[in-house]
Amino acid sequence: xxxxxxxxxxxxxxxxxxxxxxxxxxxxxxxxxxxxxxxxxxxxxxxxxxxxxxxxxxxxxxxxxxxxxxxxxxxxxxxxxxxxxxxxxxxxxxxxxxxxxxxxxxxxxxxxxxxxxxxxxxxxxxxxxxxxxxxxxxxxxxxxxxxxxxxxxxxxxxxxxxxxxxxxxxxxxxxxxxxxxxxxxxxxxxxxxxxxxxxxxxxxxxxxxxxxxxxxxxxxxxxxxxxxxxxxxxxxxxxxxxxxxxxxxxxxxxxxxxxxxxxxxxxxxxxxxxxxxxxxxxxxxxxxxxxxxxxxxxxxxxxxxxxxxxxxxxxxxxxxxxxxxxxxx
Ligand code: HEC
Ligand code: HEC
Numbered sequence: 001x002x003x004x005x006x007x008x009x010x011x012x013x014x015x016x017x018x019x020x021x022x023x024x025x026x027x028x029x030x031x032x033x034x035x036x037x038x039x040x041x042x043x044x045x046x047x048x049x050x051x052x053x054x055x056x057x058x059x060x061x062x063x064x065x066x067x068x069x070x071x072x073x074x075x076x077x078x079x080x081x082x083x084x085x086x087x088x089x090x091x092x093x094x095x096x097x098x099x100x101x102x103x104x105x106x107x108x109x110x111x112x113x114x115x116x117x118x119x120x121x122x123x124x125x126x127x128x129x130x131x132x133x134x135x136x137x138x139x140x141x142x143x144x145x146x147x148x149x150x151x152x153x154x155x156x157x158x159x160x161x162x163x164x165x166x167x168x169x170x171x172x173x174x175x176x177x178x179x180x181x182x183x184x185x186x187x188x189x190x191x192x193x194x195x196x197x198x199x200x201x202x203x204x205x206x207x208x209x210x211x212x213x214x215x216x217x218x219x220x221x222x223x224x225x226x227x228x229x230x231x232x233x234x235x236x237x238x239x240x241x242x243x244x245x246x247x248x249x250x251x252x253x254x255x256x257x258x259x260x261x262x263x264x265x266x267x268x269x270x271x272x273x274x275x276x277x278x279x280x281x282x283x284x285x286x287x288x289x290x291x292x293x294x295x296x297x298x299x300x301x302x303x304x305x306x307x308x309x310x311x312x313x314x315x316x317x318x319x320x321x322x323x324x325x326x327x328x329x
Contacts, residue, residue: 025200027211028178029094029255029305032169039148043166045141045313046159052131053124054080056325060117060163064092066308069259070170075267080125081329087233088267091260093308094253096168098215103249103265104236105218110164115156128156133323135159140316172256172305180302188302195299198292203284212253213303221247221265224285227278231266258301272297 034040046052050059063077063085064070070091072078077085087103095101100108107113117123118131135141135154145154148162177196179187188196199205208214218236221227227247236245249265262268263275276296280286288296 024181025205025209026177026181026213028181029097029171029173029175029211031173032171034169036148036165038144039162039165040169041166041313042144042148043162043164044310045144045315046163047166048313049315051134051315051318051322051325052118052126054126054130054325055327057327058124060092060114063089063117063123066092066170069093069256069307070095071260073261075262077123079120079122083122085122087231087265088262090252091256092167093170093172094212094215094255096171097210097212097253098250099217100250103233104239105250106239110167111160114160114163114167130323132156132159134318137319137321137323138316139319170308172307175255175303175305177299177302178305189298191295192298192302195295195297196302198296199299202280202286202288204279204296207251207283208254212255214251214253217251218245218248219251219283221249222282225282227264227282229264229266229268231268233265235265254300254303256304256307258304272300276300 047060050057050062052059058080063072063079065072070093072089074089076087077089079085090103096110099105101110101113107116115128118126119128132154135145142152142154145158146152149158176187176192180193199208207217207219210216221235234246236248237243239245257263257272261272262270263272264278269275269278273293276293277288280288280293
């Protein structure tokens with residue numbers, strides 16, 4: 001059975017976790033190491049700057065709200081002109097741990113990903129050239145880019161590089177579960193511990209493992225029983241055209257999952273308990289009791305870590321040369 005072979009693979013790989021005292025299939029999240037604070041600061045400004053959108057109103061933070069677990073808590077996002085997005089917005093928290101970006105993995109890394117939304121007509125709806133023109137018109141941005149990249153040009157490559165550098169700092173260490181992993185027996189309750197044991201013993205951990213409890217493989221949604229949805233997303237098959245990839249999605253991280261409702265790629269389920277029940281039935285062919293669901297849910301809530309915390313960036317003002325926003329067209 002697929003789950004069992006995945007589990008066996010996990011056990012064989014156990015030496016990789018030798019530094020974790022409890023030798024568990026989940027590793028603690030490492031705190032961010034900031035090597036280039038000026039670049040991180042610039043990336044932070046860009047992440048919060050709505051002038052990278054055509055309307056002058058939508059920033060990365062609009063759909064990946066860092067006050068709400070790095071997501072928008074909507075079934076699917078609202079983009080330019082109030083357009084309905086096609087898929088649920090995944091959290092940007094711990095996204096540096098993903099093997100690739102997007103539900104179908106079509107961007108290799110955060111830098112490649114960051115160019116997407118600016119020019120996506122349904123998201124920020126700008127052209128890259130216009131977005132760069134906005135930045136070039138603002139003297140403080142010119143100075144910051146020059147300080148970081150040692151050049152008078154501002155390029156898309158630099159913009160996405162800085163945004164990615166900032167996103168790498170958006171990790172959430174020191175969740176109660178991580179404290180437990182590091183040896184603090186009191187950090188989680190008996191019920192939460194039993195939830196974790198169930199999570200392992202029934203096989204959730206086959207797909208949700210590693211430091212992010214996900215983000216490291218593509219798996220079929222609806223392995224045992226099909227998932228009913230009106231959302232047309234095909235998963236990886238949308239890229240490869242292969243039937244075997246139909247409904248394969250990047251396994252989402254379960255870090256901070258308590259904050260990132262609604263759940264699944266179509267954002268159809270608001271209750272964590274419901275998504276645990278669905279996962280057990282559809283992925284593992286198992287009907288859990290209410291008590292078991294309660295325990296696993298309690299465990300999942302111990303995965304909420306320290307949220308990124310910093311002063312809101314104050315953005316340099318536009319000036320007479322800055323292209324004007326087009327909010328109503
Ligand atoms: C209008 C809403 C919206 C805006 C604005 C937006 N995003 Fe997203 N973002 C999404 C959605 C929806 C997805 C998932 C799309 C998919 O997988 O096909 C996504 C995916 C991502 C991912 C991949 C996460 C993962 O786990 O795969 C990252 C990282 C990300 N966005 C960062 C950004 C950055 C940086 C910006 C600003 C430059 C930005 N987003 C702007 C809605 C938005
Ligand atoms: C065979 C791999 C696999 C197994 C086993 C599995 N999952 Fe998942 N899990 C996924 C995939 C893939 C998704 C995304 C599905 C989608 O959005 O369509 C997902 C999504 C989730 C989500 C929603 C996360 C979000 O942000 O939308 C939760 C919660 C979850 N899984 C918990 C569990 C639990 C609890 C178990 C065990 C009962 C489990 N999973 C077993 C692959 C798996």
